[in-house]
Amino acid sequence: MTNGLRSTGPLVWAAPLLLALVAGCQTNGGVQSAAAPAPLSDDAREGLAFARAHCAACHAVAPGEVSTNPNSPPFEQVANTEGLTQTTLATWLHDSHNYPAAMNFDLSQQQADALAAYLVTLRSPDYKHPIQ
Numbered sequence: 001m002t003n004g005l006r007s008t009g010p011l012v013w014a015a016p017l018l019l020a021l022v023a024g025c026q027t028n029g030g031v032q033s034a035a036a037p038a039p040l041s042d043d044a045r046e047g048l049a050f051a052r053a054h055c056a057a058c059h060a061v062a063p064g065e066v067s068t069n070p071n072s073p074p075f076e077q078v079a080n081t082e083g084l085t086q087t088t089l090a091t092w093l094h095d096s097h098n099y100p101a102a103m104n105f106d107l108s109q110q111q112a113d114a115l116a117a118y119l120v121t122l123r124s125p126d127y128k129h130p131i132q
Helices: 004-008 010-024 042-054 075-079 086-094 109-120
Strands: none
Touching: 042 109, 075 109, 086 109
16 A cells, blocks of 8 residues: 555655745845845945944944943944934034043044944834833
C-alpha cells in the first residue's frame, strides 16, 4: 500500500509551500514603508558622522540607542523637544558658551548646521518623551 505523497513525488506536496514562501519574499514595488527611515541629505549624513565621532561617547545619537551617560539626553529626545527648530538648534550648537561644561568644544558653523540637520531627521510625531 502506498500513500499519496510517495505516488505523486515530493515536489507536488512541497509546491504550495514554496509558492507561499516566494510570495512572502516579494518586494512592495519600491514603495517605502512607514517604518523605513527617509534617506539623509548630505548635511544630515555629515552631521551623523560628526555625532558618531564626537557625541556618541555620552549621547545616544540614533533611535533605539541608549546614552552611555545618564545625564546626556538621547538625540531623539532633543530632536523631539517642543518648539525646537533646525535654526535654533544650529545657533545653540554654534554658540559654545551655551554648552554644559562637559560639552565645551568649538563647532564651526558648518558642523553646527550639519549636526542640526541630522538631529531634525530624528523627529517623529509618535515620539513619547520619557517620564522624568
